[in-house]
Amino acid sequence: VEGVEPFWEDRLFRADSTHPLQPFRIGSVMFEGTNPCQRCVVPSRDPSTSEVWPEFARRFAELREQHLPLWATRERFNHFYRLTTNTRGVGSSGGLIRVGYSVEL
Numbered sequence: 001v002e003g004v005e006p007f008w009e010d011r012l013f014r015a016d017s018t019h020p021l022q023p024f025r026i027g028s029v030m031f032e033g034t035n036p037c038q039r040c041v042v043p044s045r046d047p048s049t050s051e052v053w054p055e056f057a058r059r060f061a062e063l064r065e066q067h068l069p070l071w072a073t074r075e076r077f078n079h080f081y082r083l084t085t086n087t088r089g090v091g092s093s094g095g096l097i098r099v100g101y102s103v104e105l
Contacts, residue, residue, distance in 0.1 A: 001103055007069050010036065011105060012085040015073030025104045029095035033085040036076055057081050 001008065012033035014022045022033040044056040061080040068074065 005069070006067060007072060009084045010069070010072045012087065012103075013076065015076055022105070023090065026097050027095055027101040029097055030090040031087045032090055033087050035086050036082040037084050037086045038079075039081050039083045 012022055012024055013035050014020050014033075020034060024031050024033060039057075039060070043060075044053055045051065046053065064080040064082065065077075068077075068080070
């Protein structure tokens, strides 16, 4: 997603846990955002050697928490080593997603 503010992707899930699913569309494909997603271990490792960068996860979480926008709901994060949103497809119509398609909430 281009041309958006930092942490824009946090809008792809709802803060209200009683209505947690956030519908959104990319092209003709419908999705529902469910919750903030924990990062995998890959970014915390050297891509050539797989050696663990011990401070990566701690520093990432620290900066994520420090720069979380005021509109983001902190209660949805049990920790800040998070990036983007878990989603699920809606319906069975299928579709094609291409680079350049916009995300519509």
